Amino acid sequence: MVRNAQDAPEVGELTPPDRTLMGPGPSDVHPRVLRAMSTPLVGHLDPSFIELMNEVQELLRYTFRTDNQWTIPVSGTGSAAMEAAIGNVVEPGDTMLVPTNGYFGGRMESMAERAGGEVVRVDAPWGEPLDPADVEAAFDEHQPDVFGFVHAETSTGVKQPDVPELTGIAHEHDAYVIADCVTSLGGVELRVDEWGVDVAYAGPQKCLSCPPGASPLTLNDRAMDKVLGRENPVRSWYLDLSLLEGYWGEERAYHHTAPITNVYALREALRLVAEEGIESRWERHLDVARALKAGVEAMGLEMNAPDEYWLPSLNAVRVPDGVSDGEVIQVLLDQYDLEIAGGLGDLSGDIFRIGCMGYSARPKNVSYLLSALGDVLDEKGAAVDVEVGLSATSDRLG
Ligand SMILES: Cc1ncc(COP(=O)(O)O)c(C=O)c1O
Known part of the structure; x- marks a missing residue:
């Protein structure tokens, strides 16, 4: 079929989904x-x-x-x-x-x-x-x-x-x-x-x-x-x-x-x-990411990096046994409008990558992430205690 050059493509108005961006970037824009x-x-x-x-x-x-x-x-x-x-x-x-x-x-x-x-x-x-x-x-x-x-x-x-x-x-x-x-x-x-x-x-x-x-x-x-x-x-x-x-x-x-x-x-x-002041900003990233880390650990998950070289802006969390990282990431996106990512290269399938950056590094985002991730992992049969995780995070957030 020859395409008629005069046909205007029908493209709808721009309505991107309202995501919470907690992946490796981009982060939520201020x-x-x-x-x-x-x-x-x-x-x-x-x-x-x-x-x-x-x-x-x-x-x-x-x-x-x-x-x-x-x-x-x-x-x-x-x-x-x-x-x-x-x-x-x-x-x-x-x-x-x-x-x-x-x-x-x-x-x-x-x-x-x-x-x-x-x-x-x-x-x-x-x-x-x-x-x-x-x-x-x-x-x-x-x-x-x-x-x-x-x-x-x-x-x-x-x-x-x-x-x-x-x-x-x-x-x-x-x-x-x-x-x-x-x-x-x-x-x-x-x-x-x-x-x-x-x-x-x-x-x-x-x-x-x-x-x-x-x-x-x-x-x-x-x-x-x-x-x-x-x-x-x-x-x-x-x-x-x-x-x-x-x-x-x-x-x-x-x-x-x-x-x-x-x-x-x-x-x-x-x-x-x-x-904000550059040093206060580094502190905020640390505080909020520490609350995230406390929550995932209390829930029963493991961070991939020990404290000496843990990166607060990008938290690598071990995927628990018996769970498919791809399925969890997809459910979070489809049902919670929440973006996180999986591992790459040698760590493919082994870690979730959870960003805590800029405007996304806020208590509200971390609490939402913890409860959404916990619920999905629980549904998928992982051994997690969501309530304990959430209370560890809220204790840290004060
Ligand atoms: C450490 C690092 N270097 C380089 C890049 C490349 O940046 P961009 O994707 O904006 O081209 C990225 C992007 O994620 C990155 O994380």
């Missing part, structure tokens, strides 16, 4: 951020927008805990900021050391290879952090130019401890450190300057509770000197920081049309961080 997104557009070179760019950069520096001049939102999702970091810092012939303990270390590896780098690995099992002794041994063996690690591994619910120790090892070997902070920025303690991180990137849709589209990136002068001193141009025109400098640096000249609405959204999300 109403003030949604309101900011419905304000009128201005041009990406409008004097008012230029002023707003300065504000966003200043708020990003506050949130990253850095004085880096080179702090910008990259147009695109977290992967765009990630590729901007790796694609600019890694030059053809450079060696990059990447971790194998989760999904996003694998993505670092692909990006480093596409940038023309050679990849060497430091191993740890999925669900565990890197051991500084292994990082040291990898440096002694391979002398990498760049070291990447994931501060908050969304695929496993692991927080990488000992960051200053890791950056110290890298710097003793004159290497550059790139930290993936997608699931930590704005929710989990992160101190870019104090901890000696040369380059850090993040996503707005996790602990900042902002829709994806403009993703934080920061580089110190040392890393930026390497980027500006490259012999070969960066392979991506769009993400070449030496060109983006024209737009985000002093000049403010056209490079590409910035996603204005996303920049508005990010500004409002960062304003919320500044109002």
Whole structure:
């Protein structure tokens, strides 16, 4: 049948379901951020927008805990900021050391290879952090130019401890450190300057509770000197920081049309961080996630990560025996409008991944999650005591 080009497709009005987002991201967006997104557009070179760019950069520096001049939102999702970091810092012939303990270390590896780098690995099992002794041994063996690690591994619910120790090892070997902070920025303690991180990137849709589209990136002068001193141009025109400098640096000249609405959204999300105070915000994430953890443990479930490297923004909970993770996740979505996720890679089928990020990191969400998850697991025949779990959570929430 030949399609008639004049037939208009019949598409209904947009009515997305009203979900509670407690998965690995995106998280629930703060109403003030949604309101900011419905304000009128201005041009990406409008004097008012230029002023707003300065504000966003200043708020990003506050949130990253850095004085880096080179702090910008990259147009695109977290992967765009990630590729901007790796694609600019890694030059053809450079060696990059990447971790194998989760999904996003694998993505670092692909990006480093596409940038023309050679990849060497430091191993740890999925669900565990890197051991500084292994990082040291990898440096002694391979002398990498760049070291990447994931501060908050969304695929496993692991927080990488000992960051200053890791950056110290890298710097003793004159290497550059790139930290993936997608699931930590704005929710989990992160101190870019104090901890000696040369380059850090993040996503707005996790602990900042902002829709994806403009993703934080920061580089110190040392890393930026390497980027500006490259012999070969960066392979991506769009993400070449030496060109983006024209737009985000002093000049403010056209490079590409910035996603204005996303920049508005990010500004409002960062304003919320500044109002709350970054350290209070880390505390809130900890308090609310501790209540969640107390509830799941009291109910009879087990966390995958021990306390030393438990990631409050992403809680990996062991799937109890005899239960299918996929079925539980589906019932939660269909009957409770509640999103959580299952494990990936080596942890596929073994864990639930429960986010506790930004605007989703609220007592109300945690209580709802506990009762919904408990009820569904109980229905599926798991050995859980929902009442005990709920009272442990409410005790912690006070
Ligand atoms: C740790 C980590 N790194 C990178 C990314 C990539 O971000 P995006 O999906 O926004 O491109 C994600 C996304 O979930 C992530 O969790």
